[in-house]
Amino acid sequence: MILQKETIFKKDLANKKINVKREFEAPVEQVWKAWTESQLLDQWWAPKPWKAHTQSMDFRDGGTWLYYMEGPEGERHYCRADYKSIIPNKSYEGLDAFCDEKGNINTGFPRMYWKVNFSKTSAGTMVETEITFDSLADLEKIVEMGFQEGFTAAHGNLDMLLAEDK
């Protein structure tokens, strides 16, 4: 079975929605863990050179993940995700926000709504993420912020991964 590790994007700008789809070569239970346990999330959530650090994690309906992204210059951006509609190994929903270190939401920044769905495939697990925005202006702001913070600058870690495989 050849698994295509290609991220598929579908944008539905009219409905302020972006779908991101990707298959992973691991059983659903493991992929679910990687998305819902903070110690694992910390290892992949922030694109290098940024690093995610969990402050607190309460993964249950109505619970919150509070974490910060640490940049290469040591700068910190605090974020939180509020969880709901959790069906273990199947799906959950989340609402993202920028906040301060105590988790107080910064209302000056746009929020994103998430629906993450996990399903078994012959080679592993398919993860489908639906991201919804309040407005297209919000989406634009989020993309621009990500861009400024150099989220996309480093592709070096990909090479590192390939080296690890050898």
Add this chain to the structure above:
Amino acid sequence: MRRDVFQAIADPTRRAILGKLANQAMTPNALAEHFDSSRQAISKHIKILTECRLVEQQQAGREIYYYFNSKKLKEVDKWLQPFRSLWEQRFDQLDAVLNNLKNKKS
């Protein structure tokens, strides 16, 4: 402004207009015939589309033809590229995490 492009394509009638013009360039009259909305409403939509340059106009003899400027729409894709890269990078990292989990188990 980029935002205008997004606002322009957020409207279903304007998307339908772009769909028609993507097939062929049309005069304002020919275009309006395809829609139930008043001619005035259509020309308002056209105005928004030309302002953000999704639609361009060209004079041919006495007639004005509107045509779809696909280059402008490609800018939307370009603009989404950072978002795309962010997710691709994230998922490559997730691959490594999953790989570690697997190795620990075996």
